[in-house]
Amino acid sequence: MPYESHAGPVPASRSRPLKKFLLSLGAAAVALALAGPIAGSASAQTTLAGETVTLLIGFPPGSASDIFARQILPFIQKHLPGNPNVIVDSKAGAGGVLAANYLYSAAKPDGHTVGLLISVAEALAVESPAAQFDFARMPILGSQPINRAMLVHSSTGIKTADDLVNVTDPVLHGASGPQNTAYLSNSLFFDMLGIPHRALTGYQGQGAMQQALRSAEIEAAPLTWSLFLNTRASMESEGIMRGVWQMGSVTADGSVVADPAADIPTAHAIIQKHKPEAVGSPEYRALTAVHGALALGRIWALPPGTEQEMIDMWRAALAAAYADPEYMKISQEAGELPFQPPQGTQTLIDNLFASLRDPEVQAVLKRLLAPT
Amino acid sequence: MDEILFAAGSGAVHLFGWPVFPMLVIGTVTGMVFGLVPGLSGLTGLALLFPIAIGQPPEIAVALLLGLYASGTQTDTIPAVLLGVPGSSAAAATTLDGYPMSKKGEAGRALSASYAANIVGTIISCFIFIAALPLLRELISALASPEFFMLAVLGLVLAGSLSGDSVAKGLMMACGGLLVSMIGLSPNTGEPRLTMGTFYLWEGVPIVAVLLGLFGVPEVIELAAKNSTIASTAVVKTNGFVRGLRDVAEHWWLVVKTSVAGAACGFIPGLGGPVAEWFGYAIAVNSAKDPSTFGKGDIRGVIAPEAATAAQKPGALIPTICFGIPGNASMAMLLGVFMIVGLIPGPDMVTTKLDITFLMFWTIVAANIIAALLSLALQRYLILICFIRATILVPILLAFMVMGAALATKNFGDVVVFGVFGALGCLFKYTNWPRVPMTLGLILGPLAEPYFFLSVDRYGIAWLWERPVVATVFALIVAAIVIPIYQNVARRRRDRSALVVKTTHLGGTR
Numbered sequence: 001m002p003y004e005s006h007a008g009p010v011p012a013s014r015s016r017p018l019k020k021f022l023l024s025l026g027a028a029a030v031a032l033a034l035a036g037p038i039a040g041s042a043s044a045q046t047t048l049a050g051e052t053v054t055l056l057i058g059f060p061p062g063s064a065s066d067i068f069a070r071q072i073l074p075f076i077q078k079h080l081p082g083n084p085n086v087i088v089d090s091k092a093g094a095g096g097v098l099a100a101n102y103l104y105s106a107a108k109p110d111g112h113t114v115g116l117l118i119s120v121a122e123a124l125a126v127e128s129p130a131a132q133f134d135f136a137r138m139p140i141l142g143s144q145p146i147n148r149a150m151l152v153h154s155s156t157g158i159k160t161a162d163d164l165v166n167v168t169d170p171v172l173h174g175a176s177g178p179q180n181t182a183y184l185s186n187s188l189f190f191d192m193l194g195i196p197h198r199a200l201t202g203y204q205g206q207g208a209m210q211q212a213l214r215s216a217e218i219e220a221a222p223l224t225w226s227l228f229l230n231t232r233a234s235m236e237s238e239g240i241m242r243g244v245w246q247m248g249s250v251t252a253d254g255s256v257v258a259d260p261a262a263d264i265p266t267a268h269a270i271i272q273k274h275k276p277e278a279v280g281s282p283e284y285r286a287l288t289a290v291h292g293a294l295a296l297g298r299i300w301a302l303p304p305g306t307e308q309e310m311i312d313m314w315r316a317a318l319a320a321a322y323a324d325p326e327y328m329k330i331s332q333e334a335g336e337l338p339f340q341p342p343q344g345t346q347t348l349i350d351n352l353f354a355s356l357r358d359p360e361v362q363a364v365l366k367r368l369l370a371p372t
Numbered sequence: 373m374d375e376i377l378f379a380a381g382s383g384a385v386h387l388f389g390w391p392v393f394p395m396l397v398i399g400t401v402t403g404m405v406f407g408l409v410p411g412l413s414g415l416t417g418l419a420l421l422f423p424i425a426i427g428q429p430p431e432i433a434v435a436l437l438l439g440l441y442a443s444g445t446q447t448d449t450i451p452a453v454l455l456g457v458p459g460s461s462a463a464a465a466t467t468l469d470g471y472p473m474s475k476k477g478e479a480g481r482a483l484s485a486s487y488a489a490n491i492v493g494t495i496i497s498c499f500i501f502i503a504a505l506p507l508l509r510e511l512i513s514a515l516a517s518p519e520f521f522m523l524a525v526l527g528l529v530l531a532g533s534l535s536g537d538s539v540a541k542g543l544m545m546a547c548g549g550l551l552v553s554m555i556g557l558s559p560n561t562g563e564p565r566l567t568m569g570t571f572y573l574w575e576g577v578p579i580v581a582v583l584l585g586l587f588g589v590p591e592v593i594e595l596a597a598k599n600s601t602i603a604s605t606a607v608v609k610t611n612g613f614v615r616g617l618r619d620v621a622e623h624w625w626l627v628v629k630t631s632v633a634g635a636a637c638g639f640i641p642g643l644g645g646p647v648a649e650w651f652g653y654a655i656a657v658n659s660a661k662d663p664s665t666f667g668k669g670d671i672r673g674v675i676a677p678e679a680a681t682a683a684q685k686p687g688a689l690i691p692t693i694c695f696g697i698p699g700n701a702s703m704a705m706l707l708g709v710f711m712i713v714g715l716i717p718g719p720d721m722v723t724t725k726l727d728i729t730f731l732m733f734w735t736i737v738a739a740n741i742i743a744a745l746l747s748l749a750l751q752r753y754l755i756l757i758c759f760i761r762a763t764i765l766v767p768i769l770l771a772f773m774v775m776g777a778a779l780a781t782k783n784f785g786d787v788v789v790f791g792v793f794g795a796l797g798c799l800f801k802y803t804n805w806p807r808v809p810m811t812l813g814l815i816l817g818p819l820a821e822p823y824f825f826l827s828v829d830r831y832g833i834a835w836l837w838e839r840p841v842v843a844t845v846f847a848l849i850v851a852a853i854v855i856p857i858y859q860n861v862a863r864r865r866r867d868r869s870a871l872v873v874k875t876t877h878l879g880g881t882r
Contacts, residue, residue: 067709095557098571130571166777172830198831202560202822217830297495334587 383730399439549813638687652680
């Protein structure tokens with residue numbers, strides 16, 4: 001008899017545990033979803049152990065930015081609490097701006113994505129339509145200034161900055177494009193010194209520009225500071241070209257300082273010496289703005305809405321990575337300029353925007369950017 | 373001279389030291405994998421190995437990274453020959469004759485000839501540059517934008533006039549490639565062109581996705597449609613090894629010529645692998661008494677481009693280490709690492725650090741030999757890919773290709789580009805329009821365009837007749853267009869007269 005009474009309920013009893021199981025699964029999922037953010041923020045406070053952190057860059061693998069990111073990556077990993085796995089993700093596009101747009105609007109503000117934004121301040125300076133992000137809403141972790149040396153061909157007769165005032169023939173200077181900082185900086189510099197000049201734009205990278213300089217197709221061209229420091233001696237012994245001035249780095253108080261690693265003056269110092277009347281002019285302020293964008297060449301930032309604890313954790317980790325003796329040795333050998341902490345970076349950003357809002361500076365930049 | 377020999381010896385001692393040699397093997401094997409898989413390039417491999425190389429002594433970094441750099445051109449031939457899909461853009465010409473050979477069951481012969489040509493090309497190139505180091509410095513200083521523009525046009529015209537049955541079709545496809553290359557930000561003014569309102573296209577169309585689409589998809593579709601194996605014959609001679617070696621020995625003069633041409637392409641910044649390859653192929657076709665066998669499985673069509681691409685690699689090293697001017701994209705990446713590990717470009721590299729320069733050359737030679745030996749050892753198994761059923765192979769290949777298309781950027785746009793160019797590739801294949809000139813237009817367009825603007829900007833139009841190198845290259849360009857047309861006409865006339873003779877013999881039955 002008991003067998004018969006069991007015959008009916010069997011399928012039911014078989015399905016009931018399944019239903020129960022599914023229900024409990026659903027409940028667990030809901031509980032997890034609810035608990036997720038809380039648990040996430042709680043664990044974030046202490047450690048990122050076993051998790052993966054993404055370092056977002058705006059240029060493709062193998063670019064200078066990629067190499068720089070991979071250089072500092074092990075030290076970031078070492079100094080983040082819990083030593084998470086750190087990977088580099090390149091979202092190349094629109095001259096580095098795509099990564100900034102992505103960090104601003106698509107990246108999760110959970111502290112697991114950090115952006116190393118390259119040349120994005122330049123894009124803002126020239127009002128690129130692609131720049132769809134806002135520094136005011138992104139937590140800034142600090143920045144790494146970029147400096148450049150200006151090389152001049154021996155045929156110009158310019159050996160030191162003091163020779164510049166004697167130049168009468170037009171100087172041909174090269175740049176990658178008419179929105180590039182080198183183009184803007186040199187045009188303003190030569191204009192203020194009253195030196196006739198003509199820009200040749202369209203060189204695809206430093207290699208092409210160096211070659212053009214070597215063949216005397218152009219007479220002046222920019223070179224990345226680290227490459228300049230490392231090739232300077234051989235360049236001078238060869239005698240074809242030499243570094244005559246540097247762009248320097250704009251500091252938080254608005255002054256421009258030369259990197260003492262090479263004893264060549266900044267563009268600002270040359271103008272102060274030879275054309276003191278130009279100091280303070282709209283062109284001079286525009287030059288400071290352009291070099292200010294260069295000082296913000298590599299900005300470390302988090303997505304908008306990241307919690308304060310995460311921001312603090314990242315700031316501490318980044319400062320420690322830069323201060324790591326082993327990293328300092330690598331960065332010194334590569335000729336990198338010192339790290340700019342968050343406060344200074346914020347001031348640089350504020351200064352840049354203040355000068356770009358100045359109608360006189362705007363007029364100067366618009367004139368240079370207008371298609372000829 | 374003693375000093376140079378001493379440096380050469382000391383470079384070799386470095387190479388076989390511990391742990392330099394094991395690092396070389398690791399780099400080489402990694403490079404082989406990245407060369408073998410279409411869509412993965414040596415560039416991606418270099419990016420992966422960077423963190424390991426940085427922080428190492430210069431000798432180890434050089435062995436690891438240059439090993440990877442050198443071995444990719446060995447294995448990129450394997451998919452080019454076996455599947456008709458070039459493993460990298462520098463193996464596109466190899467497919468023209470390598471794949472037909474594979475279909476005839478001569479894959480083993482084609483591959484072993486390719487390995488040997490690679491090794492010989494590398495060695496020849498290394499020795500040319502070691503001998504000519506001081507002179508080349510002067511030469512490269514004389515080249516400026518007009519010369520670079522003309523050289524790019526020459527590469528384009530060679531691809532256009534040589535890769536199809538019709539010069540006109542080839543040149544039209546090359547122009548189509550140039551048009552596609554104009555998508556993106558204008559290099560001169562920075563304005564977005566043909567970007568269809570998207571930011572994705574600001575950087576231009578991704579070359580890897582285009583290559584995989586144009587060359588990969590049509591072959592895979594055909595494979596799927598036939599539902600058979602890649603090799604159309606059941607008998608495959610995996611023992612064509614000796615035959616391949618003998619081919620290289622028989623055509624030694626062709627190997628020397630193409631190696632010299634390839635080395636020159638490497639030395640001139642911006643030309644790189646694809647141009648070297650087409651130069652090599654052009655030399656093979658032009659020096660042949662009967663060029664009609666090319667494209668149908670002629671071994672010379674495999675040997676020539678392979679020797680040229682291999683020779684290009686040591687060539688690209690010279691401007692990089694002497695002037696800090698990267699000879700190609702991989703060298704641009706390597707330059708950064710060289711500097712971090714303390715190898716500063718400049719005269720030092722040919723004076724005080726000459727032993728490291730030699731180590732670089734020996735590394736490239738050794739990596740080629742190691743890669744060839746490993747490929748030979750595994751060749752028997754690699755050839756088996758030809759005999760896997762299409763139903764198994766097609767999904768795997770497609771998955772690899774989609775992965776390869778979007779691997780570097782992880783952008784869905786790359787998958788769309790892959791799809792669009794896949795469809796175009798099928799269209800071109802079945803309507804018999806050559807796809808290679810289009811690819812080269814796409815690769816050379818971004819080089820040629822700014823150089824053209826710069827030339828006009830700097831020299832007006834006087835550069836067209838005032839510069840001897842420009843005039844020489846221009847003459848070569850005219851020859852590259854006229855000679856194939858003349859040959860086509862001559863062949864047609866010959867065929868017709870042969871036909872007339874035949875028809876009179878057979879009483880007009882044809």
